[in-house]
Amino acid sequence: MKTLDIQNYRLRLPRTARPVLDGVDLTVDAQETVALVGESGSGKSLTSRSVLGLLPAGATTEGTIRVDGDDVLTMNPDQLRRLRTGTAAMIFQDPRAAINPLRRVGDFLTESVRLNTGMSESAATARATEMLEAVGLTSAALRTYPGRLSGGMLQRVMIAATLMGDPALILADEPTTALDVTTQAEVVSLLGDLQERFGTGLLFVTHDLGLAAAISDRVYVxxxxxxxxxxxxxxxxxxxxxxxxxxxxxxxxxxxxxxxxxxxxxxxxxxxxxxxxxxxxxxxxxxxxxxxxxxxxxxxxxxxxxxxxxxxxxxxxxxxxxxxx
Structure with a gap:
């Protein structure tokens, strides 16, 4: 079974002359890194967001998007919530826009898994500590506000957050764009190590052809x-x-x-x-x-x-x- 299987996927928005996504076929196997590349506006990010059911208002869809065998496009809100906190997770482009600056990192990491899985506070904290250590941070980060962390450290926190639910699939939406070259290399290397350790499939969205060539098994343009x-x-x-x-x-x-x-x-x-x-x-x-x-x-x-x-x-x-x- 493929970790991600998109077949003949079309997405149309109101008041457009053609589908925004038109007949997309794309697959990701377990432990495989697949890059999705193209110019800005080509539909890369919208494709990755569709995998989590994050569709624009008024969007209509055709085709299938299966994550670990389950069709995302037929899921109800409760099923989508479980998908986003367990089976699949996304690393967003700008970690500072994705993390609430008024709450500590520990709250960011544990809140979702506690609310959606019923995990106890102590178990969620232990899991968060384990995931922070997996990305090269210590438990001290749990008590830290996002504004005290560098961009590279915040992106590590984002990666730790994606691992909290033990996902089968990670969606990385240009996760290195806001980082300097050295930190980009560290984050990419970290993703590869974690993917091998946890056995996840990775869909890596990027406009950087050199990066796609270096990290991916297969590429979609x-x-x-x-x-x-x-x-x-x-x-x-x-x-x-x-x-x-x-x-x-x-x-x-x-x-x-x-x-x-x-x-x-x-x-x-x-x-x-x-x-x-x-x-x-x-x-x-x-x-x-x-x-x-x-x-x-x-x-x-x-x-x-x-x-x-x-x-x-x-x-x-x-x-x-x-x-x-």
């Missing part, structure tokens, strides 16, 4: 609410088969690149009021043909690589166009 390409990290970053993936890699700054203007992807992503008859990337794609504008491509296996799939009518030509990237 998202564009305009659709999966453009997916495969192992090695295959996807060394042999991209979707022009969008290749263009993202081409525009990534490199220390060994010649001094010149940074490459960029021309144009802009389609807005939610733009109806899409064909490929959503067609207007920005150097390979686009009339077919691309008329017919949406299907996510299909790349020849010779059954686990590598791309949603492009001309995936066989991507390598030649970006040969100098």
């Amino acid at each position: 998202m564009y305009a609410g659709r999966i453009a390409e997916t495969g192992t990290a090695e295959a996807l970053f060394s042999r991209p088969r979707h022009p969008y993936t290749a263009a993202l890699l081409h525009s990534t700054p490199r220390l060994d690149a010649p001094r010149a203007r940074l490459a960029a992807i021309d144009g802009r992503p389609p807005g939610l009021q733009d109806e899409l008859a064909g490929c959503p990337f067609a207007a920005r794609c150097p390979l686009a043909s009339d077919l691309c504008g008329r017919q949406a491509p299907v996510l299909l296996p790349v020849a010779g690589e059954p686990t590598h799939r791309a949603s492009c009518h001309h995936s066989d030509r991507t390598a030649e166009v970006f040969a100098d990237a």
Whole structure:
């Protein structure tokens, strides 16, 4: 059984011309790290929040989202509460926005598990102490207010909070964005160690391609609410088969690149009021043909690589166009 199994998921908001998320298929196995990458506004965070049933007001959905075998989209409020305090948990991007600055860290860690599982105060405190030690902090943090902790320490507290309910799945929504480079590396290493220790699956949402390549087993590239390409990290970053993936890699700054203007992807992503008859990337794609504008491509296996799939009518030509990237 997969820890996370999203199948043909569509999410539509009021007064939009197209679905915000359109036919998303995504899976995470136990102890597997899966990265979800793409530009801002592509639907990455909304996908991860949907896993916890955190949907925008007025949203309508189709498809299935199963966490440890249970369909999130059919859960009632009590079931969702148990999901969020046990089976799955999220590490948010900015820990200072996620933790109440007026309450001590110990209250933040123990309140939810006590209210939703009936755990006693002493047992919850013992669990919180264990989880703080697991992330490299001491029990002294329980009595500390968030404002006295650094950004890196607060993110460790957030990670400890996700572990309180012994989750099968952790959703990390760009958890290193607000941190300096050294602290980013520490947090990423910590997540890997904890994942191996506790046996959790990890969905890591990021716009940092280098980070995704370094930490993930598999990668999904998202564009305009659709999966453009997916495969192992090695295959996807060394042999991209979707022009969008290749263009993202081409525009990534490199220390060994010649001094010149940074490459960029021309144009802009389609807005939610733009109806899409064909490929959503067609207007920005150097390979686009009339077919691309008329017919949406299907996510299909790349020849010779059954686990590598791309949603492009001309995936066989991507390598030649970006040969100098």
